[in-house]
Amino acid sequence: MEVLSPIEKKLLLELEKRDGKAKPEEIEMEMVKVMNAVSWLQSKKLVSIEEKLAKEYEITEEGRKFLNEGLPEEKIFDFDGQMVKNIEERFGKEEAKIIIGWAIRKGWCKIFEKNGEKYISITEEGKKAAGKERKEIEALQNILQGKKIDDEIANILKKRRAIKERERIERVIHLTKKGWDVVKAGIKIEEEISQLTHEMIISQEWKKKKFRKYDIKAFAPSTYPAKRHPLSQLIEKIRRIFSEMGFKEIKGNYVESAFWNMDALFIPQDHPARDMQDTFYCRKPDKIEVEEELIKKIAEVHEKGIDGSTGWGYKFNENEARKALLRTHTTVNTIRYLYHNPKPPAKVFSIERVFRRENIDTTHLPEFHQIEGIIYEENANFGMLKGVLKEFYARMGFEKIRYRPAYFPYTEPSMEIEVEWNGRWIELGGSGIFRPEVTKPFGIEEPVLAWGLGLERMAMILLGLDDIRMLYWSDIDWLHKLPLL
């Protein structure tokens, strides 16, 4: 009793008046206060709440028209013995169809033909019904007055699009046995202080007042401080790791030419990844200009090779190179960077979004992020590449990683990186040393160690997800409960 607030006491008294049960809206108190009091009393087990799914109907615009103008089929009564054409002329073909259709369905009229013209004839049943048979209208009026209507008429009104059905949760508050005990013991509402103020202390008012006791076991709702989305947190962390390892961040564009995304990386023009099935090509712009001289240079590499390489040996198509597309990997960022900065050393990275025409499922997204990077320096070698990636994953918390030989058109040697998770090896990215066909045309003379790693796959593992889409679903409950990374 001593820990009950005035609104809790008031609610208990209201429930007592109503034999121990009431709907929230029946209680003479502001709704927020009622709901607050209910949740406090519920946690003290003095009340319980019963929830039922109730149907509710909303009258549509069509339904309002019925109420104002009557049912369309009632118009039929003015046309007894007249031509169907008259109704059409008066109300238009569409409306006439509704009027006659429902009148026939209700057995109010028949159509007969005379001299090739169609006529209306009101039946006996129609004459009886005229002005009396108004089930639909009555039901609509009942809805307006908040009364219940039966399912049969509700279905007809729904079919006629006069009403829409909504589901609503109906709540009833019940006094529990413990609640009754408290109520029976007698509840007094008296003035109590729940907060001591500066003024009360100064004026010594407090000596005359009665204080409400704290209920330290009272339920309190959880609160969740704002935080960044896990993927943003992860990106921040990766950015910090690469910065600490001496890398500089670079950025690129979503829309690129096939030239930079593919040709400059020695990806042959008939490579399956260049197919419309795999890559999003843009309609606007559909072309991106590339310096003629660069195109010529790369065309020659594809056709005949460079510096001992034999090239692919096919006829290079310059228009193919100018096609605009959504970048399929961030390796385009690094090759463009190297073109502008051909002198070593360089250590750069980017964490950006790429696009591929994938069907969405638990492990695939058509948009995802890659963690891309290169080390370009005089004595760079494969061992260094393995070392840097091992270091990166170790800092991300992956102790066990392994490398597997792989193939990319732009690197030699190439490898895939896998991490161990739940006893399984999961592929997280590709890497290698850029081939001479990629570096030589741009005057890049020293070895370039390159990698492109998946962000979302790694996020899945770190967050323990079995569906990659969770990262983009914005499930607020999941986000609330997720610890900081």
Ligand code: PHE
């Ligand atoms: N671009 C490759 C991918 O998208 C990854 C990669 C980057 C491989 C750099 C080698 C070197 O899968």
